Amino acid sequence: MSFRTIKRHFRESGKSLTRNGWMTFASISAVTVTLLLVGVFFVIMMNLNHIADNIQKDVEIRVHLDPSADAANKELIGQKINQITAVDSAKFSPKEKELTNLIKDMGSDGKTFKLFEQDNPLSDVYVVKTKKPTDVIKTAKTIEKYQYVQSVKYGQGYVEKMFNVVEVARNIGIxxxxxxxFTAMFLISNTIKITIVARRREIEIMRLVGATNSFIRWPFFLEGAWLGILGAIVPIAVIAGVYSYIYDTVGKNIQIKFVELLQVNPFIIQISIILVLLGALIGVWGSVMSVRKFLKV
Incomplete structure (x- = not known):
């Protein structure tokens, strides 16, 4: 395809947008509303995924060892845990350290536990992290069968529910x-159909003088892409402004552990690229569906 032909296709697609002004405006408005809703869902879903990932990454298995296990037995258990394919790391934490951490975590209430420093009732622990958070349950069940393992704790009951909630939320969002x-594709498709009907005579003349199928179709594809891209401008501006405001006024002040919003940059850039690409894609796809059905070339 020559540069002159490409230039002609772009010119014709632009003319078609202005020729059908009201339908173009209606389509761009519909795409704008649709992409705004899609963008909002993307922002919510990506932040929920970020928060869920933070929570899941903190899920760990605490392997409490039997007090009767000697140093050799403890080392052997550590080796066996590290041999599990799903395990990313396994750190040994002696009971003295466990008691110190407990006193520290309890704050002023931890002074009571200092009485146990002379006779520590806690167990030595292996803190195990898996490569994938979803492997926690299976890995924990494997480890609890090892000799000299007194108990295995990983938030049983809560972890399963959390994974299920995250999965359901993701599926609903998708x-x-x-x-x-699909709604946006349908709207753009209808606009292209009206354009084709209005230009049927012109198309017939082009066919008679030997225009190829692709020569006739390309302006319609470009027109669909313009409708989608133009429809993405307002959603990008609105989402960028609102998200930046929310992040500056709310996001930085959230004190809840794990609840952290994605930083404005590069998140807004990523959302903008996604919306522009989606706009162009649904525009072209809407044109393709319309041309296939109504443009018999």
Whole structure:
């Protein structure tokens, strides 16, 4: 395809946008609303995923060793844990350190536990991290079968529920986003159909003088892309402004552990790129569906 032909396609697609002004405005408005909703869902889902990842990364297995285990037995257990494929790290924490951490975590209430420094009732512990948070349950069940392992704790009951909630939230978000994208495709497709109907005579003349299928189709594809890209401008501006405000006024002041919003940069840039690409994609796809059905070339 020559540069002259490409230039002609871009010019024709631009003319078509201005020729069907009201339909162009209606399509861009519909795409704007759709992409705004999609963008909001993306912002929410990506931040929820970020928070969920932070929580999941903190999930660990605490392997409490039997008091009867000697140094050799403890070292052997550590070796066996590290041999598990799903295990990322296994750090030994002696009971003295466990008591110190407990006193520190309890703050002023921890003074009571200092009485146990002479006769420490706690157990030596292996703190195990898995490569994937979802491997925690399976790994814990494997470790609890080892000799000299007194108990294994990983938040049983709560961890399973957390993984299920995260999975359900992700699936719901994906379904809603896909539904909104199909709505935008349908709207753009209808706009392109009207353009094709209005230009049927011109298209027939082009066919008679020997224009190829691709030569006729390209302006429509570009028109769909313009509709999608133009429809992404307002959502990007709104989301960037609102998210920056929320991050500056709320995000930096959140004191809850694990609850941390994604930083404005490069997050807003990523969202902007996603919305522009989605806008162009749904525009072109809407054009493709319209051309296939109504443009018999």
């Amino acid at each position: 379904v809603l986003i896909i539904a909104l994208l």
